[in-house]
Amino acid sequence: MKRNLPLIFAFICGIVVVASDFIPHRPFNLMIDTLQNWFMIIVGFAILLGQISLFQSNIYKIQHKVSGWYYYLAGLISFVIMLVLGLLWGTQEYQGLLGHGLAVQAWLGSKPFDYLFDNAYLPLSATMFSLLAFFVASAAYRAFIIRSFESNLLMITAIIVILGRTSFGGMLTSWVPESYSFWHLPNLSDFIMEYPNTAAQRAIMISAALGIIGSSLRIILGIERSYLGSDK
Amino acid sequence: MKKLLLIFWLVIFCVTLFADNDIFWALDLPSDDGKALILNWNVAADSIHLQKADSLGMWVTIFSGQNQPASFTDSNLNPDTAYQYRLQYTHPQTGDSLSYTLQAQPKEQWFNLHKLSLLLFILVVSLAILYYIMAVKRGKDFYIRRISGLDSMDEAVGRATEKGKPILYVPGISDLDDMQTIASLTILSHLAHRVAEYDSQLIVPCKLSMVMSAAKEIVKEAYLKAGKPDSYKDDSVFYLTDDQFGYVAGIDGIMVREQPAANFFIGSFYAESLILAETGYSTGAIQTAGTAQAHQLPFFVVSCDYTLIGEELFAASAYLSRDPLQLGSLKGHDFGKLLVITTIILGVIAEIIGWHWFKAFFEGV
Numbered sequence: 001m002k003r004n005l006p007l008i009f010a011f012i013c014g015i016v017v018v019a020s021d022f023i024p025h026r027p028f029n030l031m032i033d034t035l036q037n038w039f040m041i042i043v044g045f046a047i048l049l050g051q052i053s054l055f056q057s058n059i060y061k062i063q064h065k066v067s068g069w070y071y072y073l074a075g076l077i078s079f080v081i082m083l084v085l086g087l088l089w090g091t092q093e094y095q096g097l098l099g100h101g102l103a104v105q106a107w108l109g110s111k112p113f114d115y116l117f118d119n120a121y122l123p124l125s126a127t128m129f130s131l132l133a134f135f136v137a138s139a140a141y142r143a144f145i146i147r148s149f150e151s152n153l154l155m156i157t158a159i160i161v162i163l164g165r166t167s168f169g170g171m172l173t174s175w176v177p178e179s180y181s182f183w184h185l186p187n188l189s190d191f192i193m194e195y196p197n198t199a200a201q202r203a204i205m206i207s208a209a210l211g212i213i214g215s216s217l218r219i220i221l222g223i224e225r226s227y228l229g230s231d232k
Numbered sequence: 233m234k235k236l237l238l239i240f241w242l243v244i245f246c247v248t249l250f251a252d253n254d255i256f257w258a259l260d261l262p263s264d265d266g267k268a269l270i271l272n273w274n275v276a277a278d279s280i281h282l283q284k285a286d287s288l289g290m291w292v293t294i295f296s297g298q299n300q301p302a303s304f305t306d307s308n309l310n311p312d313t314a315y316q317y318r319l320q321y322t323h324p325q326t327g328d329s330l331s332y333t334l335q336a337q338p339k340e341q342w343f344n345l346h347k348l349s350l351l352l353f354i355l356v357v358s359l360a361i362l363y364y365i366m367a368v369k370r371g372k373d374f375y376i377r378r379i380s381g382l383d384s385m386d387e388a389v390g391r392a393t394e395k396g397k398p399i400l401y402v403p404g405i406s407d408l409d410d411m412q413t414i415a416s417l418t419i420l421s422h423l424a425h426r427v428a429e430y431d432s433q434l435i436v437p438c439k440l441s442m443v444m445s446a447a448k449e450i451v452k453e454a455y456l457k458a459g460k461p462d463s464y465k466d467d468s469v470f471y472l473t474d475d476q477f478g479y480v481a482g483i484d485g486i487m488v489r490e491q492p493a494a495n496f497f498i499g500s501f502y503a504e505s506l507i508l509a510e511t512g513y514s515t516g517a518i519q520t521a522g523t524a525q526a527h528q529l530p531f532f533v534v535s536c537d538y539t540l541i542g543e544e545l546f547a548a549s550a551y552l553s554r555d556p557l558q559l560g561s562l563k564g565h566d567f568g569k570l571l572v573i574t575t576i577i578l579g580v581i582a583e584i585i586g587w588h589w590f591k592a593f594f595e596g597v
Contacts, residue, residue, distance in 0.1 A: 018354075022347050024265035025340040026311070039409060043442055050441030050471035057470040068489045121475075128477035132503065135510040139534045201526040204542040208524035210568040211546030212411045213354060214561050217361055218550075219414070223557050226418040226549055227450070 007222045014220035054079065085112040157192060164189020256319045258336035263347075266311025266340035271304045275330075277321035285316035311340045346596035356571060361564025368560030376559055381520050381538035382419075382551050388494030388518045389426045397493035398433035399423070402483060402508065403447060404499020404523070405439045405476060411546070412524050413443060416499035417450055418549035419522070423496065424454035428463055435486060436469040439479045444471045480504040484511045491515055497532065498522040498545065509535035522548070 013035065020028040058072040066072075089104060090096035091113045101111060108115045144155040163169030169185035176183050182191070218224035254274060261268035271282060282295035282304055295304045299321075309315060315338075320331045368374065392399045401423060403416040420436065427434045436451065438444035448469045455464035472482040484507065487495065495512040497505070498521065505521075505528040512519050513535045521532035522540025532539045540548060543565060550558030575594070582590035 022344055022351050023342060024263065024344050025342045026265075029265045029340070043407070043440075046441035046445055048441075049445055050438075050474075053441075053444060053471040054473075057467045060467055068485070071485060124481075125475065125477045128481050128507065129503065131507055135506045139506060139510055139531060143534045204524070204526045204529065206572055207565075207569060208526075208542040208546070210357065210565050210572070211415075211524070211543035213357055213568065214361055214565045215411055215415060215546040215549075217358055217564075218558060218561055223365070223555075223561065224418065224549055226421040226553065227414050227446070228453075 003225075003228070006228055007225070011220055011222065014216065018216075018220075082113060082116060085116065089113065091117075160185060161189045161192055164192075256317075256332040256334055258317065258334055260336070260339050261305065261307075263341050263344040264338075266338045267309050268305055268307040269309060269315065269336050269338050271306060271317055271319075271336075273299075273302050273319050273332075275299065275302075275319070275321050277324060279321070281320040283318040283320065285318070289316075291318055309338050311338055313337065349594045349596060353571070357564065357568040360567040360571075361561045364560040364563040364567070365557050366560075367563075368556040374559060374563050376551065376562060379540070379544050379547065379551055381522060381540045381544065382548055384518065384520050384538045385423060385426060385552070388496070388520065389423070389430050389432055391518060392427075392493035393430045393432045395493045398435050398490055399427060399494045399496070400483070400486065400490070400492040400512075400517070401434060401436045401496045402499070403436065403438060403443055404497075404501055405479060405504065406500035407440050408442045408446060410500050412500040415545050415548060416522075417443075417446055419496075419498050419545075419552070420447060421450045421454050422549070422552040424451040425458050428455045428458035428460045431460070431463060433465075434468050435490065435492065437472045437479070437483055437486060438469065439472060439474060439476075441471055444469060476502070476504060480507050483508060487511050487515050487517070492517050494518045494520070496520050497536070498540065498548075501525055501528045501532075506531035506535065512536075 016028070016031050017035065020031045023029070055076070058076045061072045062069050062076070086096065088096045088098045089101035089111050090099075091111060105111055110118065140158070144151070144158060146152050146155060163172065164185040164187075169189070173184045181187055215224065219227065256271075256273045256275075259270045259272065260266075261270055273280065277299050279297055280295075280299050281293055283291040284294045284306065286292050294306060306315070306317075314335055316333060316335050318331055318333045320329065322329050364374070388399060401420055403420060404410075404413055406413050408414065424434060434451065436447050438447055448466070451469050452461075452464055455461055472479050486492075488511070492512075492515070495508075495517045497508055497512075497519070501508075501521075501523050502525065505523070505525075509519060509521060509532055519536035520538040520540070521536040522545040523529060523532065524542050524545055526542070529539065529541055533541075547562050547565065550562050579591055579594065582588075
């Protein structure tokens with residue numbers, strides 16, 4: 001029963017959700033929203049599990065002084081500070097246990113939670129995102145090293161696209177007569193992005209969609225069970 | 233004589249009715265959930281005013297402007313509720329102010345005809361998958377091509393065991409309502425089983441609590457199945473943070489500190505894909521990635537040793553389990569691909585020879 005009940009639920013929910021996509025009549029058109037609301041309720045409870053896990057794993061690492069334990073301590077302290085500040089004075093329009101904290105707001109310019117969010121969290125998040133630029137450069141360098149016919153092709157295509165997206169690329173091919181405008185680097189770049197690139201991406205998307213249909217069918221019919229923890 | 237008069241008035245009444253219908257009429261929006269009406273009019277005027285009666289019977293203007301296009305869709309209505317509309321305009325020649333009223337009721341439809349092509353396609357592909365599953369049950373053997381990204385799992389686990397280093401498994405950043413996450417968890421189940429068999433160590437940081445709960449159950453079951461329940465460590469699957477780049481920072485830290493022998497990035501990834509894969513590359517770990525996000529695949533292909541591209545991610549469970557029923561369903565995918573290719577070719581031919589209905593049918597117009 002422990003194994004069959006989730007399978008029965010998966011079958012019923014799967015069929016209902018598929019049917020409701022094609023039947024706009026009540027009650028089918030309301031079922032997706034209802035199921036999504038149920039999902040959100042479960043997520044709400046699961047957040048607590050996440051916080052407990054965060055505490056447990058970090059405290060364990062700090063207690064056992066694992067390598068870099070001070071990072072875990074910093075993480076926990078940050079978590080507690082944000083939690084306490086949020087509880088005491090609230091966030092933006094929501095008030096906390098001590099109200100809106102007008103005196104604190106006058107001193108900091110915003111609520112303590114929002115102050116830390118804007119001045120600590122956002123810059124840190126942007127810093128992580130900005131690393132992407134350097135990683136793109138290092139990955140591109142490796143991808144463009146000529147080792148085979150394919151990587152050669154990749155490099156030539158990349159050069160055309162990169163140059164075509166800059167004013168320098170347009171300048172380089174400005175001498176090409178208008179009747180051969182296709183060979184202007186910006187036009188060539190647009191062609192590569194619009195046709196071969198889009199075609200390849202759509203091929204991946206279509207095959208992935210077929211994979212999703214197949215996987216969904218396997219789950220609905222109970223053939224695929226490993227997501228339950230075991231395939232038996 | 234009386235009869236003639238009666239017939240005359242009856243004819244006049246009918247003509248008036250028809251005439252009215254020709255000037256201002258309403259149609260229920262087809263294939264919808266009964267929340268819209270299409271109001272049409274046919275009047276010789278430069279501008280018109282369209283009004284709707286509110287719950288108190290007061291006329292509220294819902295459209296005021298140019299006569300063309302002579303149609304207006306009133307949406308956000310309640311199904312099976314009667315609505316009163318009034319069309320007002322000034323006759324351009326006589327200058328008379330004219331008005332027409334009507335009552336209409338939106339109806340819920342039992343089938344969305346715009347999605348007929350999609351339904352047929354899903355039915356055909358599903359029937360093909362079921363057919364191949366039945367064929368496998370009857371004992372038919374199908375060839376499945378090698379997927380090197382999945383074959384690398386043994387290599388990765390073996391290397392991690394030899395080096396005494398852990399294996400890092402990242403199940404993506406989407407929740408359980410994303411099929412890629414479900415596919416990722418099925419791969420985690422097989423990987424955890426191998427890890428348990430080899431007595432190696434697994435690290436699964438999760439971005440979302442729901443994924444963490446499911447991953448914990450899956451890993452625990454895999455250890456039980458492998459006959460090593462005592463080797464399972466509850467803190468091997470843990471929650472990091474809901475924030476996208478906080479999650480990346482946490483995983484990067486784990487990769488740099490723990491130096492895992494193998495990294496698996498399997499699931500749904502967005503902007504963080506390259507940051508993860510490049511950091512993993514710098515640590516020298518064997519890296520296997522898999523996603524159906526077409527925009528992130530190039531990053532993984534460049535930085536990882538093996539990449540599961542699109543449908544390979546969804547085929548992984550069948551491929552790894554070698555379950556004949558699941559392998560049969562993979563053949564159904566191949567049939568679906570053949571169907572798509574054939575339809576695209578037919579679509580191109582149909583457009584060339586001017587059969588636009590073919591494209592329109594698949595567009596759901």
